[in-house]
Amino acid sequence: MLVSYKWLKEYVDLDGVSAAELAEKITKSGIEVEGVETLNEGIRGVVVGHVLSCEQHPNADKLNKCLVDTGEADPVQIICGAPNVAAGQKVAVAKTGAVLPGNFKIKKAKLRGEESNGMICSLQELGIEGKLVAKEFSEGIYVFPNAAEVGTDALELLNRDDQILELGLTPNRADCLSMLGVAYEVGAILGKEVKLPETNTAPENEKxxxxxxxxxxxxxxxxxxxxxxxxxxxxxxxxxxxxxxxxxxxxxxxxxxxxxxxxxxxxxxxxxxxxxxxxxxxxxxxxxxxxxxxxxxxxxxxxxxxxxxxxxxxxxxxxxxxxxxxxxxxxxxxxxxxxxxxxxxxxxxxxxxxxxxxxxxxxxxxxxxxxxxxxxxxxxxxxxxxxxxxxxxxxxxxxxxxxxxSLEITPVIVSVTLEKVNRVLGTDLSEEVVADIFSRLKFDVLTDNGTFTVTVPTRRGDITIEEDLIEEVARLYGYDLLPKTLPIGTSTQGGLTDYQKKRRTVRQFLEGAGLMQAITYSLTSAEKAAQYALDKREPITLAMPMSEERSVLRLSIVPQLLDALKYNQARQNDNLALYETGAVFLKTGSSELPEEREHLAAAITGLWENHPWQGAKEPVDFYVVKGILEGLFTQLGIEEMVSFKQGAVEGMHPGRTALLSIAGKQVGFVGQVHPTVQKSLDLKETYVFELSLKAILSVEIPALRYKTIPRYPSITRDIALVVGAETPAGDLQDIIIEAGGSLLTDVNLFDLYEGEHMEAGKKSLAFSLKYLNPEKTLTDEDVMKAHDKVLTALKEKANAVLRG
Amino acid sequence: MQDRLKELEGEAISKVESASSLKELNEVRVSFLGKKGPITEVLKGMGKLSAEERPKMGALANEVRDVISMRIESKQQELEEAAVNEKLASETIDITLPGRPVRTGSHHPLTKIVEELEDLFIGMGYTVAEGPEVEKDYYNFEALNLPKGHPARDMQDSFYITEEFLLRTHTSPVQARTMEKNNGQGPVKIICPGKVYRRDNDDATHSHQFMQIEGLVVDENIRMSDLKGTLEVFAKKMFGDDREIRLRPSFFPFTEPSVEMDISCKICGGAGCSVCKKTGWIEILGAGMVHPNVLEMAGYDSKKYTGFAFGMGAERIAMLKYGIDDIRHFYTDDIRFLTQFSVPEE
Incomplete structure (x- = not known):
């Protein structure tokens, strides 16, 4: 709502309150004044002129030579190009020395050989938007009614010596979509009366x-x-x-x-x-x-x-x-x-x-x-x-x-007690103060022993309950006068849930490992939504999407992270490691809300180690990413429950992808993005993982308990095994752990060899096995017994032989 | 004999001093103190001495031995030290060469803001509540005093999935759900961060997805002054002790009275500039006393319970706090943007 300060004065006495001060007061009382515009700002020297004569310019078809009385001793000659200029008109004249909007200065000039001492103005030239100019004047100069007095300030006559307050009205304050409504509001703020326009009924004649x-x-x-x-x-x-x-x-x-x-x-x-x-x-x-x-x-x-x-x-x-x-x-x-x-x-x-x-x-x-x-x-x-x-x-x-x-107006009567007002606001207002606010608002109020019974005028349809009245009191009393306190009463214990704590641990671990947190959009295209989904369900589609690109809720995060990598790589940033935690959306029954499952995903590309002067320039590979995950699982105490198995995921490299599972249930995958996908996105070798954070963080882990630090020395046996090139190292490790019994405390793969010294189709894997008895010093004999079992099991189950 | 011993001593000392390596020194040791060395040789002539002279001579010979040994010892230390120093000197490196980089990750700036606020409010006894991003119309609107056809629904055009389900337009439904779960019993003290969605075209100041943080306190005798005090704690923590806060009356369907909070503009110090649109104030959040309809719908007796709620956009807070000029930066994940937020702040 645009409110003219001058017009408003017709209804409320604004003496001593400038437009800027009024704006500030209105804002503080609840209606934001978004701007105050001075209509004649930057305009000087424009007066009403009388066009005494108007004839065609001797040297120009479209120009007129006018003699204009501007109230000074002698009329001046002005050249005017407006099609509607005519003798006898009262017009707005920017005299020589006048300034128009945009700091446009009017100077004496010669136009095609004829002197021009000023400018006859259109309303647009006086700063009025073209779309507001009446059609008859929109293509030419403005013409005043004949009564306009020559030499007077034209902008005053146009009521441009005014300021416009732009009110940003919230939906509840429709009452201020009128000058009278604003007058009531301003009257309440200033404690002034409101003068209503008077209407006289028409004399009796025909009905x-x-x-x-x-x-x-x-x-x-x-x-x-x-x-x-x-x-x-x-x-x-x-x-x-x-x-x-x-x-x-x-x-x-x-x-x-x-x-x-x-x-x-x-x-x-x-x-x-x-x-x-x-x-x-x-x-x-x-x-x-x-x-x-x-x-x-x-x-x-x-x-x-x-x-x-x-x-x-x-x-x-x-x-x-x-x-x-x-x-x-x-x-x-x-x-x-x-x-x-x-x-x-x-x-x-x-x-x-x-x-x-x-x-x-x-x-x-x-x-x-x-x-x-x-x-x-x-x-x-x-x-x-x-x-x-x-x-x-x-x-x-x-x-x-x-x-x-058929209109029935039932008066809205709302009552509120002084005690309630003060209890809700945290104030100590007196009955007089509150009653005064209601009377400033021109609300009919009955005050009886601390209870205010208010009959709300129909113009204020937003007031229906006692809280509405409390708000009126608060805003007219002044929010800045309210005291500042903190809640008292029942004490509560703040904190994060276990899940929230663990989620923070995950973020800290990944950031410590060098990954940067990304946040991408939940809405994606139908095509991307289905890619890399752990749980392949039909995606959820918006009823009225704004674009195809943001029309469907995501089932996975990896596609968005790949987009982010692509974006960065296109800007010469090649070494990237991003992760994101966020919901994916899974359709359930049509009457149910979808399941929102929090996922964790990462995408890494480019160099992982980058220290060229020492010769360390290692691109990311599968084992970097697997190592990050293993570290994360260790941090969460679930490293023994998660297993990695070779597997296939659409869009992933068939030989370089592992499925992650907990208790036999797949919870994620890790591996290299399929080279054709990499190529289509212009990415270098890129590794990703995505897993259900919910599944990972919901694993119950036993309470933390200290284990005694062993007092006896351990004995280490290293073995080099020759196996078929296809045999997974993990299988051998599982066999070793199973056969090693309680004395075997640690197994580490420390060498992998495939090459010219090996028989074709074979490889050598070397493990270091650590035996320890926490109760007593191990004897060679104990170790030999356990170690033999390991070797036998390896031979029987994996046809692994000790390398000669 | 005595002279010979003194002579040997002198000779040995001069050889020790002139030894330039540990090896040479060892040769000196063997040649003078060894079983076949000159001192042993001298002592072999002891038999010819008188009984009184013999012990004297023996003592003298031992003294000479000791002197030589001592000198060898000290020379040896000297040589060893020199060897070490020489080795250290040869090991000197250029410490101005760049170190091996440790990869550092970082929180997304929105997470940074969210966690900072979570921690602030946890310290004041709040818990962190979360809820679904796809919501029922009921929780997103109706339970918040926005019945169907309410004009204020215009204010937040939404992404509907079906007539009943939509992407939540604010995190307020989490408040409604939490209150409902509490069965009309107090107190409730929660902070709710989360993603929200509105039908806006993405540009420098609009984003169809953004992060909101809301807070809710419901108990007996919660006052508007408590809201004011709480917001001041928040503003000073987030933007610094030197910032003024200003509350203005406003309108939200779910609160009555409603409040908008401004903080004094940091750029111009309140004098007025383009950032604060010449007002000296920057709007940062909306708040208010929980509308009795909202309390009643969630099962609270609004005669007994009162509450306050506040909500803000994490992007807006981050943009003001760090001077970020385009909201789209939060979602393009440009690492030149992300890497700027790894430093801790007080």
Whole structure:
């Protein structure tokens, strides 16, 4: 809502309060003033001039040579290019030495050999937005009414010596979508009275009811319809001050009738519509829901196809307006209009909201209806508009109005106690202070022994419960005066859950290992959603996505991380290690919320070790990534429960991928991205893992207990085994551990050899086995027994022989 | 004999002193003190001496031996030291060469903000509550005093999946769920961080996905002054002790009274600049006293219980705190961005 400071002064005494101060006070009391614009800022030296003569420029077809009286001793010659300039006009003249917006300085000039001492201005040149300039002046200079006094400040006459406060209204404060509403608010803030416009009823003559019949079929959507008839209007421009106020509020002037309806909309917040009575096609108004497929051409010359969701004003048969949104072209007021049917109606929000949404039409009227207008102003607004039409369009207002009224206004009465006010706010306000706030708001209040019974005016539809009253007290008392305390009462123990703690451990471990945390979007394309999914289900799709690229909820994180790698690599960053924790979304039954499973994923590419002057330049490989995971599992105490098995995952290198499982259940995978995928993404060798963080962090681990540090020495035996090249080292290790019994405390692979000294198809693996008896010193004999079992098992189960 | 011994002593000392290596020194030791050495040789002539002279001569010979041994000993130490020094000198390296890099990872800046806030509020007795990102319309809107058709639903256009399910537009549904789970019993003291989604076109200041952090306290006798005090603790911790806070009345369907909080602009110190749109204040969060309808819907007796809630965008906090100019940076994961947040702060 754009509020003119000068206009507002008509309703509230603003003496001693500048526009900037007022803005600050309004903001602090609850309505954010988003800006204060001074309309004549940077403009100087523009006066009203009288064009005494106007003839064509001797050397230029499109220029005129004008002699203009600007109130000084001698008239001045000004060359003007506007097509509408003419002798006799009162115009805005920027004199020599004047400054126009954009620091445009007017100097004496010669145009095609003729002297020009100033400039005759258009409104645009005076800083008014082109879309707000009335059509008749939009292509040329502005022309004042003849009464304008020569030599006076043109901007003052245009009411540009004003400031506009831009209010950022929250949806509850629809009351401030009107000057009167703002006046009440400002009156409450400043503790001032509000002067309402006075309306005089029209003298008795013909009755409106002789000219029109009104009925409403959709009473729920339209509880009150008021029609007035104004005869014999003279269509012309509205008065200068009204046009200025409309432009200041962001509305373009049209003609006196339309401008008056808009002016009242701004003043009362009540949308009005003026029909050309003679073009209605009947003497009847019927308000009803539209039929499916019914059509109307609206004022903007657009054909609209309607449905039963939409409310229409009809002439009994055909729609003449889309109720509360826009009038119809067929009954539009135009320059030939003689008789006007004025509509002032109370439409309820939902029907208007639907129509405005369906047709993409948000008008000043629909905005106000959607948010709720004050039902008590419907008649007053109609009366005032009719009076203005009499005054500024020479109309005859017919007696009375014709109404269809099913509106029931039940007064809203809310009470609150002083004790509750102070208890909720943490204050110690007195009864007088609170009562004073209600009276400043012009609320009817009965104060009885600490209880305030408030009758809420209809303009404040946002106030329905005691908390609303408490808010009014708090905001007008001043939030900055409220004390600062901390909650007292029941003490609570703060902290993280086990899961949250472990998740932080995971992040810290991975970051310690050199990975950077990434966060990517949950929404992705249907194609990517399915890639690398651990749990291959049909992805969840948005009903109305904004783009194909963000239309589906992800089933995996790896594709997003690969995108991030690609993004970075395209910017010359080749060595990358990213991880992410976040939900993936799994479809369940249609009546159930999807399962959200937290995953952990990582993607690493480029050099892992990079210390070139010492010759260390190692690209990441499978074992780097596996090592990170093993370290993580050790950190979480679950290293013995997770197993790695060679496996296949779509999009992964078939020979370099492992499946991770816990207790036989797959929880993730790790490995190299398939070379063709790498190539399609322009990535170098890239390794990824993705696992269910939920599964990993939900493993129950035994309580931490200290194990005695052994007091006896251990004995180590190293063995080199020759096995088939296909035999996994992990299998041998499992065999060793199983056969080694309780004395075997540690097994480490320390050498792998495949090459020229080996028989084809064979490889050599060397393990170091550590034996220890925590109870006593081991004898060679004990070790030999255990070690022999290991060797036998290796031979039998894996055909592994000791290397000679 | 005596002269011969003194002579030997002199000779040995001069040889010891002139030894330039441990090997040479050892040769000196063997040649003078060895079984076949000159001193032994001299002593062989002891038989010819008188009984009085013999012990004297013996003592003298031992003295000479000791002197020589001592000198060898000290020379040996000297040589060893020199050898060590020489070795150390030869081992000198260029310490200005770059060290072997240790890979360092880092928290995403949003996680940094979230964890910092979690820890602050944990210290004040809050627990961290989380909830689903795909929500029921009921928890996202209705339970928060936003019935179907409510005009304020316009304020947050949403990604619906079905009529009933949508991507949550704020983390407030976690508050509704937590309250509901508590069966109308107090106290509740939670902080809820999480991803939320709105139908916005991604640009420098809008993101269809962002991170929100909300807090909720419900108990008997929670006052608006408690909210004000709590927010001040938060603002000073997050932005520094020198920042002023300002509360302005506002509107949210789920709180009444509602509050927006501004902090004084750090860039201009309150004088007004482009960052604060010439107001000297920067808006950072929304808050308020929990609306009685919200309490009642979650099973709380709003006559007995009151509460406050606050919510903010982690991106906005990070952008203000670190001076980040484009919200899209949080989601493109450019490492030139991510690596900047590994340093700890106070």
């Amino acid at each position: 409106a009811s002789d000219y029109i019949k009104v009925s409403v079929a959709a009473k729920e959507d339209n509880p009150l319809y008021v029609a007035k008839v104004i005869k014999n209007v003279k269509i012309g421009p509205s008065p200068q001050w009204m046009q200025s106020r409309l432009m200041g509020a962001g509305i373009r002037p049209h003609n006196n009738i339309v401008d008056i309806t808009n002016y009242i909309l701004l003043e009362y917040g009540q949308p009005l519509h003026a029909f050309d009575y003679d073009r209605l096609g009947s003497r009847e108004i019927l308000v009803r829901r539209a039929a499916d497929g019914e059509e109307i051409v609206t004022l903007d010359d657009t054909k609209r196809i309607l449905s039963t969701d939409h409310l229409v004003i009809t002439n009994g048969t055909e729609p003449v307006a889309l109720a509360g949104v826009m009038g119809g072209a067929n009954s539009e007021v135009n320059s030939q209009t003689e008789n006007v049917l004025l509509e002032s109606a109370y439409f309820t929000g939902p029907a208007i909201r639907k129509a405005s949404k369906d047709h993409g039409l948000r008008s000043e009227a629909s905005t106000r209806y959607e948010k709720g207008v004050d039902p008590a102003r419907v008649r007053a607004a109609a009366e005032r508009a009719a009076e203005l039409m009499a005054a500024y369009a020479q109309g005859e207002v017919l007696a009375g109005s014709v109404e269809a009224d």
